[in-house]
Amino acid sequence: MGLVDIERLKGIIGAENVKDDKADLYVYGSDSSVHQAMPWVVVRPHTIEEVQNVMRYANPRLIPVIARGAGSGMSGQAVPIKGGIVMDFKKMNKILEINLEDTFVRVEPGVVDDDLNRALKPHNVFYPPAPASSRIATIGGEIANNASGVRSVKYGAVRDSVLGMRVVLANGDLIDVGAKTRVQATGYQLERLMVGSEGTLGIIVEATLKIVPIPKFRCLGMAKFNKLEDAGNSISEVMSSGINLSMLELMDNIAITAVNKAQNLGLPDVEAILLFEADGMAKEAVDIEIQKIIEICKKQNGFGIDLSYDAKERAKIYAGRKKLFPSLSRFKDYFTCASLADDMAVPYSKMAETAQKIHEIAKRNNVIMTAYGHCGSGCMHTKILMDPRKKSQWEDAKKAVFEIYSYVRSVGGTTSAEHGIGISKAPAFKREKSNSLNAMRAIKKALDPNNVLNPGKLMDAPDDWVTATKLRYTTQQGIF
Amino acid sequence: METNYLKQWENELNICIRCAYCFEGCPVFKELGWEIDGARGKLVVAYGLLTGELEPSEYIAEKLFQCTYCRDCVERCSADVSIPDIIGAARADLFDAGYSYDSHKDLLKQIEKSGNIFGKELKPPVFEGEKAVLLGCRLIERKEDSEKYLTILEKLGVKTKTLNETCCGMPFAVLGDKKGFKNQQDKFRETLPDKNEEFICACTTCVFFIRAKYPDLKAKYIIDEIVERLPEYKGKLKKLNIKVTYHDPCNVARGMDMVDEPRDILREIGAELVEMPTNGKQAECCGGGGGLLVSDDKLAEKLAEKRVEQAIETGAEILTTLCPTCEFNLKNAVEKLGGKIEVKNLLDILYESMM
Numbered sequence: 091m092g093l094v095d096i097e098r099l100k101g102i103i104g105a106e107n108v109k110d111d112k113a114d115l116y117v118y119g120s121d122s123s124v125h126q127a128m129p130w131v132v133v134r135p136h137t138i139e140e141v142q143n144v145m146r147y148a149n150p151r152l153i154p155v156i157a158r159g160a161g162s163g164m165s166g167q168a169v170p171i172k173g174g175i176v177m178d179f180k181k182m183n184k185i186l187e188i189n190l191e192d193t194f195v196r197v198e199p200g201v202v203d204d205d206l207n208r209a210l211k212p213h214n215v216f217y218p219p220a221p222a223s224s225r226i227a228t229i230g231g232e233i234a235n236n237a238s239g240v241r242s243v244k245y246g247a248v249r250d251s252v253l254g255m256r257v258v259l260a261n262g263d264l265i266d267v268g269a270k271t272r273v274q275a276t277g278y279q280l281e282r283l284m285v286g287s288e289g290t291l292g293i294i295v296e297a298t299l300k301i302v303p304i305p306k307f308r309c310l311g312m313a314k315f316n317k318l319e320d321a322g323n324s325i326s327e328v329m330s331s332g333i334n335l336s337m338l339e340l341m342d343n344i345a346i347t348a349v350n351k352a353q354n355l356g357l358p359d360v361e362a363i364l365l366f367e368a369d370g371m372a373k374e375a376v377d378i379e380i381q382k383i384i385e386i387c388k389k390q391n392g393f394g395i396d397l398s399y400d401a402k403e404r405a406k407i408y409a410g411r412k413k414l415f416p417s418l419s420r421f422k423d424y425f426t427c428a429s430l431a432d433d434m435a436v437p438y439s440k441m442a443e444t445a446q447k448i449h450e451i452a453k454r455n456n457v458i459m460t461a462y463g464h465c466g467s468g469c470m471h472t473k474i475l476m477d478p479r480k481k482s483q484w485e486d487a488k489k490a491v492f493e494i495y496s497y498v499r500s501v502g503g504t505t506s507a508e509h510g511i512g513i514s515k516a517p518a519f520k521r522e523k524s525n526s527l528n529a530m531r532a533i534k535k536a537l538d539p540n541n542v543l544n545p546g547k548l549m550d551a552p553d554d555w556v557t558a559t560k561l562r563y564t565t566q567q568g569i570f
Numbered sequence: 571m572e573t574n575y576l577k578q579w580e581n582e583l584n585i586c587i588r589c590a591y592c593f594e595g596c597p598v599f600k601e602l603g604w605e606i607d608g609a610r611g612k613l614v615v616a617y618g619l620l621t622g623e624l625e626p627s628e629y630i631a632e633k634l635f636q637c638t639y640c641r642d643c644v645e646r647c648s649a650d651v652s653i654p655d656i657i658g659a660a661r662a663d664l665f666d667a668g669y670s671y672d673s674h675k676d677l678l679k680q681i682e683k684s685g686n687i688f689g690k691e692l693k694p695p696v697f698e699g700e701k702a703v704l705l706g707c708r709l710i711e712r713k714e715d716s717e718k719y720l721t722i723l724e725k726l727g728v729k730t731k732t733l734n735e736t737c738c739g740m741p742f743a744v745l746g747d748k749k750g751f752k753n754q755q756d757k758f759r760e761t762l763p764d765k766n767e768e769f770i771c772a773c774t775t776c777v778f779f780i781r782a783k784y785p786d787l788k789a790k791y792i793i794d795e796i797v798e799r800l801p802e803y804k805g806k807l808k809k810l811n812i813k814v815t816y817h818d819p820c821n822v823a824r825g826m827d828m829v830d831e832p833r834d835i836l837r838e839i840g841a842e843l844v845e846m847p848t849n850g851k852q853a854e855c856c857g858g859g860g861g862l863l864v865s866d867d868k869l870a871e872k873l874a875e876k877r878v879e880q881a882i883e884t885g886a887e888i889l890t891t892l893c894p895t896c897e898f899n900l901k902n903a904v905e906k907l908g909g910k911i912e913v914k915n916l917l918d919i920l921y922e923s924m925m
Contacts, residue, residue, distance in 0.1 A: 109604060109606075112624060112625075113618070113624055113630050114605075114606050116623065117605050117610075117614045118605060120588060122587055122589045134604070161605065162589055162590045162591075223591070225594045226591055226594050352650075419648075419650070420585070423581070426585055427587055427649070429587065479584075562617075563584055564580070
């Protein structure tokens with residue numbers, strides 16, 4: 091297939107680690123985004139040397155190489171838009187070192203986030219980023235996309251947990267970046283450059299990650315609001331009050347309606363719900379933070395506050411948020427929940443206004459959108475609920491996406507909070523970063539002169555995400 | 571390829587957002603490790619067949635039949651997609667297109683001929699009470715055990731009657747033979763009492779399947795009957811000094827949401843219960859379901875060995891379960907691993923406690 095000598099690759103990595111049946115290529119041609127494009131071959135490395143050897147084979151032949159973890163990205167980061175070799179890292183999944191004394195772990199890129207935390211739990215420490223997909227997300231994928239999660243407000247995004255890494259460059263060279271220490275001022279922070287680079291600058295083959303103690307106490311609360319604006323004001327005030335919280339989540343009325351419709355959880359029919367959490371080693375300290383949040387919510391007309399330290403009770407309070415995504419998928423017959431405009435970050439003071447704006451834009455463009463997200467870190471998520479069989483809906487979605495990101499930029503926000511750019515968000519990203527694209531291209535050229543590492547992404551992605559690849563859906567007119 | 575069955579699932583295939591959460595516990599994916607081996611991969615292939623972007627092939631058939639129907643993916647799916655139904659539809663389209671294994675055809679012929687999966691004449695033990703009990707192919711074949719299980723019910727006050735039963739048709743449905751299933755369904759109905767009459771079903775697979783595919787029938791799982799009646803028998807149970815680990819059959823834990831009841835019975839008879847790392851609704855499949863035993867017996871065996879190794883690590887002397895197919899597959903694995911643990915149906919243990 092394409093320019094690849096399959097037999098040669100089998101010689102490099104072992105025949106049992108190469109797949110080129112069309113069915114496999116079709117499967118590896120999509121992720122959790124709307125895009126689809128087939129690779130020429132899929133390989134499964136087990137060692138750094140194998141990664142190096144594949145790169146030494148591919149680079150001089152100008153064969154694209156796309157690193158892939160779980161393939162759970164929502165923007166098409168792992169979709170091989172130019173074909174080439176997909177490198178599946180799921181079997182390079184060893185935890186190499188748990189160093190409790192110096193509080194770090196060393197892992198291979200295919201280690202699954204939850205597996206790492208299961209291994210750390212007996213030591214009362216954890217790796218904190220916790221994206222929603224932690225059950226399947228690999229560390230390599232998390233780093234390449236700078237993932238984060240519900241507790242990022244306290245513990246930061248993946249970049250805040252990465253101390254160092256080993257990276258295979260396009261030419262097959264292995265480099266060590268960062269350090270194992272908590273601080274370092276040793277030249278260019280290349281580990282930071284690799285975070286969020288979406289596999290376009292190098293292939294992460296090992297990561298050194300910070301680990302922190304598991305808090306002994308965790309308290310989760312829920313407050314209801316009759317006005318979305320009041321919930322928004324609460325977010326701003328909580329976040330500017332110096333409260334040490336570990337979670338702040340918003341659900342708007344469409345999200346609440348969807349959960350009630352699909353899951354019958356009996357959430358209150360209000361304009362907004364805020365979920366908040368504080369954690370720590372002393373219950374008294376957690377109580378203080380929680381009380382401060384409650385006071386602010388009440389001042390902003392929040393009511394019906396539920397609260398619990400108990401794990402089972404917390405799970406009940408959080409059930410609505412947890413069931414949100416499957417509920418959205420079942421919002422209306424023949425509608426699907428497309429990952430479009432799925433992720434953005436806006437200033438705290440603009441969270442409520444952004445949610446409102448999203449509803450306005452959706453209505454104007456004949457699609458349904460909801461707003462929810464990790465407000466504590468300024469992260470807003472949406473999904474477009476649409477009938478993917480209708481070509482006109484894709485045009486509607488395109489307009490809605492454009493308008494949303496134009497608004498986000500106008501209020502000082504940014505295109506992606508934690509899902510990355512890939513293909514779908516590239517047009518908005520390019521508009522936002524217009525004056526730094528050339529600098530990014532220069533970096534890319536310096537590290538990957540043959541443009542073999544995940545080409546056609548970020549600043550090099552097509553300007554129209556709808557036509558950038560075949561879409562993974564069929565339309566009434568046929569395959570779109 | 572005609573996609574008469576898959577096309578009914580187009581909407582469901584669009585609802586799948588390909589999040590990959592279904593990787594997490596998929597036993598086939600864990601063993602083989604390529605994305606096509608997990609539920610998402612299978613759904614993507616099904617979509618390719620539906621749109622015509624993929625042509626059917628021996629390889630695609632192999633991959634779609636490498637599924638145990640354990641429903642772990644259903645538990646983890648972020649969009650509540652009907653994954654086993656879609657895989658079933660893909661299998662049916664493949665079957666109609668001629669992609670069926672000889673081992674599948676042989677099994678189905680045996681059922682057509684004899685009314686059971688063993689292809690031989692099997693008669694249940696004779697009980698002539700009032701309450702009909704369906705034993706299922708695997709238990710009819712184990713006549714002595716069947717007698718014990720019926721005796722348990724008798725001791726609990728149920729006057730049982732056995733049936734001149736035939737297979738419920740599950741293998742036809744699972745292996746994609748929809749026409750064969752329709753025929754078998756008619757035969758099965760004929761052997762049952764009046765459809766308004768509740769009957770007890772001793773086989774986990776049969777009861778789960780009957781509830782799903784014969785919604786008009788009133789099938790009661792034997793464990794439900796036992797749990798209702800056991801409190802009155804409490805004082806008469808002999809305490810057994812045994813250390814057991816319980817393997818949750820997929821159809822029981824995930825299919826029928828029954829996790830605590832079997833454990834409660836074990837505790838009631840004094841067994842020390844130790845858990846495997848995955849249990850309850852997260853329990854790993856033994857590999858015996860979904861027709862894997864006739865599609866890829868080596869893979870089914872590997873999955874069973876993994877489960878048995880987990881059971882051995884608990885230090886239990888007995889690995890107990892409720893599903894006769896799990897029991898069969900796990901027993902084979904224990905034999906292969908040198909018999910370090912005994913596999914026993916939970917009903918056998920209960921029977922010992924009652925005697």
